[in-house]
Amino acid sequence: MIISVASGKGGTGKTTVATNLAASLGEGVQLLDCDVEQPNAHLFLAPEMEDSDIVTVPVPVVDEEKCTLCGKCAEICQFKAIVVIGETVLTFHELCHSCGGCVKVCPENAIGETGREIGIVEKGHYNGIEFIHGSLRVGEAMSPPLIRKVRSLGAPDKLTIIDAPPGTSCPVIAAMKGADFVLLVTEPTPFGLYDLKLAVGAVKILDIPHGLVINRSDIGDDRVRRYAQEEGIPVLMEIPFDRKIAESYSRGELLVEVMPEWKDRFVSLYGQISESVRGS
């Protein structure tokens, strides 16, 4: 089973929920940190890293000897990543989406591909939990290929928890697609509610069963709860604001280690999720 922890708004507590859920279930779980722009889960689980790999995407290289400057490559490219100017072909690798169109279309077979580094993936473990994350190279724009790489490294038969990036556009979709359940983490504030509605929209497009965790549940107002009720979205857990929780988070400590009473709550959260997945 794959549980993706997502949010719409950033900073609502995705990583807190994902890491504490993983730590509560322990042995046999794998945690994939797919927030590759700002991977943070390792700061809380402190896994021992065993493996690190550079991730590349294919980009074109033109053999100028063979190139006749016909311009077909520039014509097929939707991303302006290859252009013919005067007597040369220029490639802009950071704009390339790696579709391979130019390679395929070139009548002279003058275009090959090389790898462009977009980031790294690392694998490790912590107390029997398999841990995989990706880290986007700073300055690199395209995170979805790296997210897909992180996901491809997970063992398909294991209970998988995904820490997704914030937002509702392509990186989030890459981190939610194919999940059996999306756990949406929000806070009961106007920003939390507005972004939650966007996230629910995305989850509905993907048609994935979902439920809510309300973090800092005693701040703000009751509009998030009313919305959840109207939409029939189950509230599976509430975490009140507690300065002790905020302070231990700031030091990189797991909630379930500082306040062990939370462990049973996370185990029961998982129970509710698996029941909901079985029933759907």
Add this chain to the structure above:
Amino acid sequence: MKELVIISGKGGTGKTSLVAAFAALSRNKVLCDGDVDAADLHLIMDPAVKEEHDFTGGHTAVINEEQCTQCGLCRELCRWDAISEDFVVDSIECEGCGVCYYFCPEGAIDFPENTCGQWFISATRFGPMVHARLGIAEENSGKLVTLVRQEAKKLAETEGLDLIITDGPPGVGCPVIASIGGASAVLVVAEPTVSGKHDMERVVQLASHFRVPALLCVNKFDLNPTATEAIEALAKAKGVHLMGRIPFDPLFTKAMVQGKSIIEFDGNSHSANRVRDVWSQVSEFLGV
């Protein structure tokens, strides 16, 4: 003209609350919401929309069932597995590369342009605002951010305003890159946590990569004063200018619930005064 972009790396550190406060404190500016993916600034600014425009960006392949002979070439060429066994394009997976459209021997594939969002020019109680809404599960957020910033600049020029305050997106990827290029400065709002420190470091590295001067303000600094000091020391070592600290204060949430900035909600509070201090440092740096 100066443009200040407020970013954070990590989400939820208080970017938008700070932008709202700066909106209340500054004059002669255009507000710009560059977080098109989860835009929240309008919830405080309550903009009256004056102009609404569609944002078109990219294309999506559509297979015409009548003409398709199911030869399978498109499925073979597509690197995103966006075409199903029964030859239907998954519009979410489709990257818009056009390879299938180009090579289909039957000409059975259409490649229409997408409308993937809207952008607006609005009036607010703090002056004009340019903002946008990216459709859910859409791509091209970077292009929309670029567009919104260009429109804000145009507007500032025509209205004779000398400052743009842009609320940026979280992260370090495509939309953030689009929101900081060419800005006068970025103000990084960090929180004193292990993640806040990690994310601040990456976003400062990004700003330096694009040669944009970086300023730092630590929000909720009193949740972990030791971490605050560590973040400030790290930032300073990287050439970042320190703009001050803001305490953790439930007033910010209370103001947000009322649709107000902290300056309007409780302008005499300690926190409002700390925000004023930060703004005065930032405006001095910008020379506005």
